[in-house]
Amino acid sequence: MELLLFSGLATLALVCGFLVIVQRHAVYSALFLILTMGALAGLYILLEAHFVWAVQVLVYAGAIMVLFLFVIMLLNVTTEEVPWARRDLGRIGLALLLAVVLLGELLVMLFSGTGTATARPVSPGFGTTETVGRLLFTRFLLPFEITSVILLIAIVGAMVLAKKHLS
């Protein structure tokens, strides 16, 4: 059952991830990216990360993608000509070379490892909001506070950049 769910969600994530990068129009890319993030959220459930699942759906598939769609529709960008329609073979070749090298590197790293990791039964409270919150306010208190400063700077920066007149 777990394998079946994993296969389905993984296939959905991969297909939608591929469709994100081949779409002509940015709106379709954004919609497929939402589906990819939804599939990843399902995988987080399989991995018993309940808090991360909730944040993934709320922040990523919700807030960030709404921001993306809002900007895409605000800009009203005309459809881009995709690289393979332009016959821009140099660019595609370079990208594929990069992709093959990177994927090869990652897979070599993965299969050169020894031993096997088996999922042990998790400790009680694993992945729940309570556990995450407790950790955030004890062991990770300083990074947590720094995060709030980053978000404040981001808000101010976005306001300044998006102002009407850039002097």
Add this chain to the structure above:
Amino acid sequence: MQVPLSAYLILSAVLFVLGVIGVATRRNALIIFMSIELMLNAVNLSFVAFSRFHNSMDGQIFVFFVMAVATAEVAVGLAIILAIHRNRETVDVAELNLLKW
């Protein structure tokens, strides 16, 4: 049957590479940005998978911080794209050559 850790890591690697291809081939700044989001998500999947298989919560805390930074990045990045579009009337990165020597 249980899903092995390597299955999650391979899925994560392939998603990351898809993001890399997107960044390298596309010229629309918005789609490049979405490809970067795809890469961030792929890494998050690795974090959560390791967290589960090591029975340790640290990976999930990291995912929380990655998401916070990604949110800040998206807000500022989209504001930059808006400003560029206002000044240059384009989001095509091939036409933004002001810094090209």
